[in-house]
Amino acid sequence: MFFSVFFVLPLAWLLLAPTKSQAQLNGANGELPFSFGSFDQLAENWNNLVNFQHGIIWTWLGNSVLYSGVALVLTIIVTIPAGYALAMTTFKLRRLVLITTLMVMLIPNTALALPIFLELTSVRLVGTPLSVILPFAFFPFGVYLAYIYFSTTMSRDLLDAARIDGAGEFRVFTKIAVPLATPVIALVGFFNFVSNWNNYFLPFVTQPGSRKMPIQVGLTELISNTPVFNPTNIASLTISLPQLALATLISVAPVLVVFLFSQRFLVTGLTAGATKE
DSSP states (O other): OHHHHHHHHHHHHHHHGGGSOHHHHTTGGGOOTTSOOOHHHHHHHHHHHHTTTTTHHHHHHHHHHHHHHHHHHHHHHHHHHHHHHHHHOOOTTHHHHHHHHHHHHTSOHHHHHHHHHHHHHHTTOTTSTHHHHHHHHOOHHHHHHHHHHHHHTSOHHHHHHHHHTTOOHHHHIIIIIHHHTHHHHHHHHHHHHHHHHHOOHHHHHHOOSGGGOOHHHHHHHHHHTSTTTOGGGGGGOOOOHHHHHHHHHHHHHHHHHHHHHHHHHHHHHHHTTSSOO
16 A cells, blocks of 8 residues: 555656646645646646747657657567577577577666767767667567567467478468467567667767757756756746646657557567466
C-alpha cells in the first residue's frame, strides 16, 4: 500500500498540474494540491507551451519519432535474423558470439557513450541523424530475446519439413519462422522503441543545437527556462511548472499509445517459451 501511494501520488500530480496556473499550483486561494483546475487554464498552458520558440516542441517530437522509428526498423532487420541464426544453426564461434551478446547486455549505455561519440566523431557523423539512429539500432537484448524464442518455441520439425519440400533457408526463415515469431518481434520492437525514446545521454552529446534534439533532451531546455529550476535568471524565463508538466505528458504519450496497441502481442511474447510441450 505504501509503495502504491508513493508511485501514484506523483503521477496524479503530473496529470492535474497542467490544469492549473503557477499560482494555483503553489496553493493560492486555498487551492488543494490534488484538485482539478480548469479546462480554460489547460488550454492556456497548452497555447503557451506550443508557442514556446515558435513551436519547437513539435520539432523535438518529430526528431524523436525519426530517431526511434528508423532505429526500430534497423533493429528488427538485424536482431530477428541474428537470434534465429544463433538458435537454429551451428557455426564456428557460435558460443562465443552468444556469450559476447550476453556480456554486452550487462554494460550500461552511459558507459558506451564516450567510445561511441569518439567513433562517430572519427567518421564525421556527429550532428547528423545517423549519430543517434545507428547506436540506437544496436540492441543485443533483442538478439537474446529472439534467440530464446526461437530455441524454445519454434518447432525444428516444422522447419525441417519445409526444407524437405524444397524450401531454401531464406524462404524457411521469411515464410515460416518470421510469421510465427510475431510475438517476439513485437516484444523486441516495443523494448527497443521505449529504450530509444527515453534515451537522453547519447542524443545530448551527439546532437548539438536545439532544433536537432529529441523530446527527452528538449525537456531539459524547458527546465532551464522554468523559474523554479533557474532562479538566477527569472526575468527572462517563460515556462511555468504546469506547462513543464504538460510537456512531460506529451513526451510520454507516444510510448503509451504504442503500448496500448501492442499489449496483446507483448503478453504473448513475454509468455512464449515459459512452457514447453
